[in-house]
Amino acid sequence: MNVVVTGGTSGIGAAVVRELTNKGLQVSFIGRNRERGQAIAKQTGGQFIQADLSLLHETHQLATYLNKPLDSLILCAGGIGSKSTPLVTSEGLETLFATNYLSKVVLSQALLPQMTTNASIVMVSGNGRYKNASTAWQTAEKGLRGALKAGLALDLYAQQLAQNQPALRVHTCYPGMVQTNLFQQMAWPVRVLVRMFGQSPDQASGYITRLVYSRHEGVHWQKTKPIQLDLPVTGNDLALELWNYSHSILADYQ
């Protein structure tokens, strides 16, 4: 089986790379950090590819480079922003919206023709509660607000992709709170909380890879349970508006 994992240089994605390579799968994984990427490639036998997924032109280039048949696309790359994260990228897009959401649209759309029969796309997501999330897609939001908006966009996209591509298995999975580098730049009480109550990346990897291996009904998952999204307004209208907005942006960066 050929698998591509984004965010494979740290945390949940790195655990997925370790688990799948241990099982003998051919894994290519993506991240920006060359040192960590090369170390994980050496440990696991996976293929490291360096790319910055906040930049649409790099994400398009990556998709062209990944030209093999694909059995699973596992999209873990993302962040929650910190003081050092720029609000907008050099392409003028909100950084978290571009990294956590748009890169997943670009990769999943571009790689569709290469997906084998019964292939899966699994995306790490938020907890499906978005009552207070902004739906002002075109306005750059800071920090957690930006992450929440990108999370909502991702869940809406997954729902639409699953509808449009019934032959594919499309899932999002919220793994709960996981002890990773994600919280490194947050206040110390948050870091302590995560250290005390967070799960290990290996546990999180297990929730994601079960969706890769076998057929499960339902798009959105919280660990091993299917969940309903708590959408701020009618899901279909919002999904369509987002779809049109996203495709207008992507057309500019082809």
Ligand SMILES: NC(=O)c1ccc[n+]([C@@H]2O[C@H](COP(=O)([O-])OP(=O)(O)OC[C@H]3O[C@@H](n4cnc5c(N)ncnc54)[C@H](OP(=O)(O)O)[C@@H]3O)[C@@H](O)[C@H]2O)c1
């Ligand atoms: N940890 C949790 O409790 C939790 C809960 C729910 C959802 N999530 C989501 O799970 C995903 C993975 O997070 P994690 O907890 O595993 O955090 P992490 O340890 O910080 O890993 C994040 C991964 O994403 C990659 N990444 C970030 N920005 C990138 C960019 N611009 N281009 C390419 N790769 C990029 C990082 O690679 P480089 O540093 O090499 O670029 C790294 O491999 C995130 O989307 C996060 O929001 C996490």
